[in-house]
Amino acid sequence: MQVNPYIHYNGNCEEAFNFYVQAIGAKIDVLMHVEGSPAAEHMPPEMANKVLHAQLSIDGEVVMASDAPPEFFKTPQGFSISLNMEDPAEGEKTFQALADGGAIRMxxxxxxxxxxxxxCVDKFGIPWMINCGQ
Structure with missing residues (x-):
């Protein structure tokens, strides 16, 4: 069994995933838009260029996501994506990159x-925790 977070964005999933590539060295594995998919006929026209499904790898770990239709989007709360790292200097660099344009909680x-x-909460509203163990 594998457990992966699945994030719903407010129409900016592709922008967020591109940010994670630049900020923390993530890799986009899959990025499908509504347009051109079988789902297109079931979605409102304004969703055509939005992300139907995406998959990102962060050091081999998978995070999946999509854009939520506006009437279904809720601000993320009650969870954080936790990155556990060995090197505190690298941890702080990752933390600062994710916090850029967002908000620092601790x-x-x-x-x-x-x-x-x-x-921190990144500029897309996603909460993150960076931890470098003892």
Missing amino acids: PFAATFWSKGFGM
Whole structure:
């Protein structure tokens, strides 16, 4: 069994995935638009250029996503995508890249459980935690 987060974006999934490629070295594995898919006939015309399904790899781990139709989108809450890293310097660099244009909930710093930990929400509204274990 494999568990993967599936994120619904507010019409900016492709922009977010391209940001993750630049900011943290992620790799886009799949990016399908509504237009040209069998789903197109069931979606409103304004969804044509939106993402039907996407898959991103972050150091071999998979995150999937799509654009939600506007009437179904809800602001993400109650979860965070957690990246666990060995090197605190790399952790802080990743944290700062994800926080750029977003909001810092807990600045990146050493804690009693970690050589470095921080919480942020990226500019697309997705919550992240970066943790560098002891």
